[in-house]
Amino acid sequence: MTQAECSTDYAIEVTHLKHQYGKRVIYEDLNFKVPHGKVFALLGKNGVGKTTLIKILMGFLRPTAGDCRVFGDASHELTPETRSKIGLLFEGHLAYEFMSIEGVERFFAPFYANWKQELYYDLTGKLGLPKNHKIGNMSEGQRSQVVLGLLMAQQPEMLILDDYTMGLDAGYRRLFLDYLADYLKAGDKTVLVTSHIVQDLEKIVDEVIFLERGGYTTQMPLRDFLEGFRQYSLPKDVCREVPFKDEMIKNIEDGGANYLLYSFANFRTVAAHLAERGITPEGLEQLPMGFEDAFIGFTGRY
C-alpha cells in the first residue's frame, strides 16, 4: 500500500501499538483508526497514557513496538508538510512565554498557508489585554485562548488537543468548545482530543476510546456508549453476598446506602446474572446518568 492510498483512508491508524516505560506497560496491543472528519476522544484517568499516545503520534516518543501512521506518514518521521496539516495543543497549553500576543501571531503566520489572522484576534481580543502583553504574564486560562487562537488561525486538517481542559474554568471551557464547534462545521476536520473531564465533549465527540491502566482499551461510538452503558443500584440493607466485578459487571462503586453497578447489559440480563452468582437481585433498579457519571462509572472513581 502506498502512502497516498493510506492517507486517503484514515487520518490516524494505530496498529499493534505497544509501549512501556521500563516494566510499566502502558499499552499492550493498542489498535484504532480515526477516519477523516471525525472527532475522537481519548479518555481515561490521569496516568493511563493519554499524553504518551499523543507524543507517540507526533513523533516525540518512539513506541516499544507497533505502527502508527498519521496522514500516512510513520509517526516518527512526519514530514514538514504533514506537520503543517496538524494543529497540536500541548498539555498545559505550552506557549512561548517570552512572546507577546501579537508577536506570537507574527511568528506562526508564515509557517501556514491558510493562516486566518482574524480568527486569532477574534479569540484573543476577548481577553481585553493589550497586544503587546506578554504570554508569560497570563493566567493559564488566558494562555489557552492564545493557543486556541493560534490553532484556529492555522486551520489545520487535524486538531490534536492534549488535555485542553487542564487549568481552565467552566467559562473558558465553554468558549473553547464553541470555537471548536465552529471549526468542525466545515465537516472535513479531524479531531483527536484527550481529557479526563468529559462533560463538555458530549456534543461534539463521535467516538470514544477508553484507556485503562495496564493497556486495556475499549473503543466505541459515543452514542453507543451513552445509550448502552447503564447504572444500577442495589440496596445494601438486603442481606446477601457483596457483588463483585466480572465480565458483565464492569464496575461497582459505593453509593452510600446502595451499591452502584455499571454494565452494558440490560436490566433483565443483569438481574439474571446476579441471581446466577447467588446474589439476590432484590431491589435492583436502573438509574439514569449523564456522560460524566457514565465515564466515572466506566473508569472507576479512583
Place this chain on the structure above:
Amino acid sequence: MFASILHKEFIKLRAFWLAALALNACIIVYVLLEMLKLFRMDHAEVVWYRVIHLGQIYYEPFMYVMVITGIFLAFAQFFPEMKNHRFRISLHLPLAPHNIVLGHILVGLVAVVLILAVDVMALYIMTGLYFPSEIVHRSVFTVLPWALAGLSAYIGSTLVLLEPTWRLRIFNFVVSLGVTGLFLLPADPGAYAHILIPLFALVLFFAPSVLLPAYRFRYRKF
C-alpha cells in the same frame, strides 16, 4: 520561515543578551581600571617590562567572562525549552528539524560572537592606548583562544541541555569540557597564535553536533 525562527530566538534572547553584555561591560571597565592601576603604581617602562618581557596578563578576567557568557546564553536559550519540553512547539513547526535546530544555534552563536567581539575590540582599543602595536596584537592573540572557549562552552552547554538521556548527557559534558579546556591551557601570551585557525575550524566542526541530542530529543525513545 527560517527567518521567523531567527526572529523568535532574537526576541527570546535579547534581554539575556543585554544582561550578558552588561556583565562583559563591567569586566571591560574592570580590566581598564586594572591596566590604569599598573601605570599608576609604576613607571610606564617598568609596566612595559612586566607585560612585554615577563608576560603579565592583566586582562585575565576576560577568560572567565567569555566562557561564562557562552554558558549563560546557552542556558538562557535552551533551559526554558527543556522545561515542560517546550522545545516541542518549535520542533512541530513544518520545517525540517535540522533547520529549526541550526536556526536556534545560529542565533545563539551570533549572540555569543557579538559579545566576545565587543570584548576583543575593547581590549584592542585599550591596549592600543598604552602599548605598542606588537603587544596589542599579542594581547588579541591571547584572548582569541578564550573567545573560542566561549563558543565551545556555548555549544557544549547546548549539547548537555538538549540531550534527553543521562548517560549521553555526561558524555557530552565531558567532551565539551575537554574541547573548551583545549583553549584554556596555561600559556605564554600569544602562544596560541599559530594554531588559532585549526582550533577555530574545530569549533566550527563541533557546532553541528548539537543536532544529535536535538534529534534524540525530537524522536526520543525511552
Place this chain on the structure above:
Amino acid sequence: MMLLARYALIIPAIIVMAFYAPMLFDVAFGERVQKTHIFYSPVLKKFIWLDKLISPEEEGLEDVHHAQFVQMDQDGKRYTRQEFEKLLPFIYYRNMEIWGLLPLELEGKTFDKNTIKANRQVIEFKPRQIDDRALKDEVYPLIESVPGSARLIFPEDRFRLGREFEFINADYNRRDEKVTQVFNDALKEAGFQFPGRLAAGKSTILKPFDEGVFLVDADGNVFHVKRVNGKPRVIKTPIDPALNVRSIKVNENRRKEFYGLALTGDKRLHLISYDNYRLIPLPLESYDPETMDFKLIINPLYRTATYSDDETIRAVVMDSQYRPLDKYQHTMPGASLTMAQSIFNSLTPFRLNLEDPTQGYFSLEIDWHGWRSWISIAIGLAIFVFLAYRRRSKGPALVMDGILVALTGLYGLVAVSILPPQKE
C-alpha cells in the same frame, strides 16, 4: 545531516581523548621525565652525573641513593650526595665552604671562594630560545650602559627593528622622533642595511652590567649597538655574513670572555668573544639546536658543554681554548618506557600535543606511539569488527567508523561505540 552531526561529536571526542588521556596517565603513573645532570669532576677527571631513576633499585644500595636519585660516575661507581658534591667543588663551593674545605687545591693551583665565584659562568640555550622558534618580545629596551648609578635602569623607551630602528616612548606610547633619528643615523653610518633581521639583548636590569644589543641586518652583517650616555655606539662586527647568524643570546658576565652565543645557519653554536667579536665554534658533535637543550658550565679549570634531547645526553669537556679534552654520552633513564607506559602506549595509538617544548608557540602535533600504535589499532579494529558482526551493522556509517577506528585505534572505538549510528 545526521551523519555530519554524529562525526561533529565523535571527532572532537577523539581529540579530547587523545589530548587528555595521556595527560591523566602521566598524572597517575608517569614520572616527569627528568633530565640527567651531567658534570665533569675536576677532582676525578671523569664525568659524573645525577639521575632520577624510573623504577626503584635492588636492595642494598639505599645509602647511595635517595628517593630514586642516584649519583654515579662514568665507571659505574656510586656516590652519596655529599661525596658527589665534594667531587664538584666549583659548583657546590658554598657547601665546601661550610664544610671547611676551602680554599682547595687542584692541579697545583689554589682556589678560594672569590676566585671560584669570579671564574664561574653558566649559559644555557634551548630550542625555544632560537629567534625563529621563540615567542619574542618584539620590542626591546636599549639599556643605558653607563647608568651613573649602582643599578641599571630601564630607559623610557623600547625599540622595534624593521624597516628602521624605531624607538617608542613608554610614557606617551608614541614613536620618539629624536631618538629614532639619532640611532637610525648611527646605524646607517655604520653600514646597516634595513630591514633588520634580528635583534637580541638581555632585556633585564637584573644583570651586572649592560652590553647593549646585537642586530643582524638584511645582508646578514652583525652589529653591536649600545647606548652610552644616551648616545648610540654602533660597531659593525667582523662576523662573516655568510655564516648567516640565526640567533644570538646575550649573557653579560663579569668574566668578560664572551658576549654570548651565536647560532649560525649551519646549526653550529659559537661564542662571541670580547676579542673583536671573534666567533669561537664549540666542538659539539651531533648537536641539533632545534631539538636539544644546551648548557655550558665554566669553572676556573674547565668548560663543560652538555646537550641533550629526550633520550641522550652528551657532554664534552674543554680547556680554556675550547679544545675538546674528553667527551661522554649517556642514555637517560627517561628514555626507556616503564611497564605502565608500554601498556598505555599499546592501548592508545598516539597522543595529541598542543605544547611543543622546543618552540615558544603552540602547535598541533600527533605523537605516534611507534610500533605499539599498531597494537591499539589492531585491538580497536578487532573489537569493532566483532561488534559490527554481532549487531549486523551496515551502511555508510559503518565504513566511516571503521576508517576512524583504523586511524585512531581505541580512541575511535570508544567514541563510535558510545555514539552508535542512529537507527532511523
